[in-house]
Amino acid sequence: MIPARAGGALLLALLTGLVADDAASELHEVVEMPPLTSIGLAVASSARVDLALAGLDAQVEAAMQRLNVPGLAVVVVAEGRVVLLRGYGWRDVQQQLPVTEHTIFPLGSATKPFTAFVLGTLADEKKVDFFVPVRRVLPSFRLWDALAGERITLADMLTHRSGLPRHDAVWYGDSGLTRAELVGRLSKLEPTARFRSRFQYSNLMFVAAGHVAEVVSGQSWEQLVRDRVLVPLGMERTGFSLAQAQALGDVARPYRDREHEIVRAPFRDVTLIAPAGGLWSSADDLGRWLQMLLARGTWQGRQLIDEGTLTALMRPITPTRLATDDKALSQAYYGLGWFVDTYRGRLRAYHGGNLDGFTALVTLLPNEKIGVAVLANAGGTGLPEALVRTVADRLLGRSGQDWLGRAALLREAAWGVRSHLKEIRAKRRLTPSAPALPxxxxxxxxxxxxxxxxxxxxxxxxxxxxxxxxxxxxxxxxxxxxxxxxxxxxxxxxxxxxxxxxxxxxxxxxxxxxxxxxxxxxxxxxxxPAAAVDWPADGFGSFQDGATVVSVSRRDERAWLSWPGVAEGELVPVWTDEARIAGRPPVRIRYAPATSSRPPSLIAFTTDAVRVADRVP
CATH class of the missing domain: 2.40.128.50 (Lipocalin)
Incomplete structure (x- = not known):
């Protein structure tokens, strides 16, 4: 904990990573490990790898406690094999359910390399070209900047140089849009930089790139990923939505750190922007993904992507302008779906992912044949990055830097900054004052x-x-x-x-x-909205949620829901097809009309899960 009277210089040093190693050594002693390099290889033998990772469990568990991380799943690949596959802590704190290697977490933006990979396979088939305007295959594509819309390529989209900032609120939550409709909104969103002038991270551009893949292939993005990655690799516990993950079972719950206390966060389903961040997976499945990438696109004798194409995906293209004073790192660039830099002079390709209550990180040292994936059910935690560096140092035979201890110090510094910013915001409030209108x-x-x-x-x-x-x-x-x-x-x-x-x-x-x-x-x-005052007439009747009977009836001219295990009460419409339960704001009920593949249904959104009940014939 930083003393309240700590000087600004110390705080700045903590935030920029300029902390002496001994100042971060509270967590554990750094053990000198013998170098594992031999004729340019980072890993010499299975026995040496096992020795290098000895004692890691104790470090991880101590770091989780200090960083307030409930659960963690880790997979490490070296020598072409999985050398560590383990779960730590709890996937559900309240019910004391442990994390295992099969526990499913959302990948968030660590999904982006999958989208780039699929586009790479389509490029191998000459169905797309990363460096020709997207308009050639998607004539309707438009941006606010007409010239940018005319010239933008898949490479521009995948390297975040469209000129568009994040604009994430457009899709956050449930906009009710289709993927094609969301891409159509891009022409209405104002850029904040000139086309190709600088790096500006954009989830929406990855949604657009995924949509291009759908158009040229005639398949959904989900089907493309399933056919070209998941099925060949046997990634059977990887899905495309919260509902799919819950159907597979053993799903981690999301948590956030509120005033140094672990509290539940709501599940967030981001199916709409799946090409940018919609995959859910386990450490075991990600081990297969890492092994295939480190084997230059081959899996069990089958070449899933051209080796040259895979290499091109991890080539640095757009400088991120993310400055670092860390001597272990170089300037970071963004390639085609990967962040790219050097770690201790070695090429590193990686991508993190953050979703409400979750943090993920997938990292490759391709020349050393090392891969690490870390999944945590804590939002915005620095533990995955610190653990990846710790594992890399052990396998590379490096020592002296306590990354896990430093992550704990950085967390404390961040809390201090948040508190300070909160005080600044409060001072900007002009009181007393009152609104002009009722x-x-x-x-x-x-x-x-x-x-x-x-x-x-x-x-x-x-x-x-x-x-x-x-x-x-x-x-x-x-x-x-x-x-x-x-x-x-x-x-x-x-x-x-x-x-x-x-x-x-x-x-x-x-x-x-x-x-x-x-x-x-x-x-x-x-x-x-004219229809926002009444529950839909077709939304009354009996529905079935597994063995549970759900009903919507009229009581005193009001819609009344009875859904055992979810909620019972008056449906108060807030949208054309959605209502909340009177007195229980966290519970929302949506009516979904019949489609060609399923009957009319009710969908319940709670802080814990998504439930679906189909109309009883």
């Missing part, structure tokens, strides 16, 4: 061409924001600005909404800083 005058539907609809609804004497089906309570901040308060879903916590008024009788628009690198996104008032 809260009812702010309520309504607001819309933006790129971001879609945002609802402001009355919730008793207060207001609530509903965006992409995420419900966020609003508290008055000052004048016409409202702040998103704490709730079960903290996605937009502390975001400030500022309303504009007409003649002081109604709010005409609301500006929301959804994209930090751009001007606030302006939503203009629109007519309220």
């Amino acid at each position: 809260v009812a005058r702010y309520a309504g539907r607001y819309t933006n061409p790129g971001y879609g609809d945002l609802l402001i609804v009355e919730n008793g004497a207060a207001l609530e924001m509903i965006y992409n089906r995420i419900h966020s309570p609003l508290e008055h901040w000052h004048f016409e600005t409202f702040n998103v308060g704490s709730s079960e879903d903290p996605s937009f916590e502390d975001v400030k909404l500022t309303f504009s008024l007409d003649d002081a009788t109604h709010a005409t628009s609301v500006a929301v800083p959804f994209e930090p690198s751009a001007s606030p996104i302006v939503f203009r008032r629109a007519d309220p």
Whole structure:
């Protein structure tokens, strides 16, 4: 813990990694290991590898405790084989269910290399070319910058140089869009840099690249990944959605660190943007993925991707401008789906992933034939990166740097920075002040061409924001600005909404800083959705959730839900096809009309799971 009176120089040193090794040695003693290099190889023999990893378990368990990480799954590949495959801690803290090598975690953005890999196989088949304009295969593709939309290539998309910032709020939650519709929204999103001028990380560009793969192949992105990666490698515990993961079983629960306390986080399903971050997998399955990549695209005698194509995916292209003072690292670049730098002078390709309550990291030292994947059910933790470096140092015969101890110190420093920023934000609040209008005058539907609809609804004497089906309570901040308060879903916590008024009788628009690198996104008032006042007529009747009978009936002209094990109460519509349970905001119920493949159904979203009940014939 950093003393309250610690100087700014120490804090800066911690945040930039400039901490003496002995200052971070509280966690464990660094043991000198003999070098494993022989004729340029990082690993000399199975026995030496096993010796190099001896004692790692104790380090990991101590680091998990200090970094407040409930559970962890690790796989290490060297010498063409899995040399470590293990689970640590709990996948479910409350029920004391352990993490195993088969426990499923979301990969988040560590999905991106899978998308690049699939596109690489399509390039091998001459179905795509990374360096020709996307318009040649997707004529309808447009961007805000017309010239960029005309010239952008798959390589531009996959190396984050489109000029577009993240704009992640467009898809976060459940926008109700299809993948094609989301790609169509790109022309309505303002860039913050010139085309090809600099690195700006964009999940949306990977969604667009995945959509290109779908168009040229005639298959869904999911089917492409299944046929070209999962089935050949036997990755049987890898899926494409939260629902699929839960059907497979043994799924880790998400947790976040709140004021040094581990608390549950809501599950987040990101199926819409799956090409950017939608895979769920286990350490055991990722071991197969690592072995194939380190074997230059071969698996059990079969070449899944051309060796030259795979090499090209990991070639540095776009400088990230992510500065580092760490002598072990070089300047980071982004290749085609991979971050690329050098670690202790050795080529490193890697990708992390962060989803609510989870952190993942997949790392390759391709020339040394070393691969490491770490999955944690803690949001934003530095443990995976520290553990990868620790394992790499052991296998490379390096010592002297306590990465795990330093990660713990950095966490403490980060808490200090957060506390300081919170104090700064509080000082910017102008009090006393009051809104110009009664809260009812702010309520309504607001819309933006790129971001879609945002609802402001009355919730008793207060207001609530509903965006992409995420419900966020609003508290008055000052004048016409409202702040998103704490709730079960903290996605937009502390975001400030500022309303504009007409003649002081109604709010005409609301500006929301959804994209930090751009001007606030302006939503203009629109007519309220006509169907948002009644539960759909077809949504009444009996449904079946496994052996559980679910019913929606009328009571005093109101829709009433009875779903044993989920909720019982009045359905209060908040959208054309969605309602919440009166008195239980965390529970949301959606009606899904019949499709060609399934009957009408009810979908229940709780903080713990997604449940589906099909209509009883």
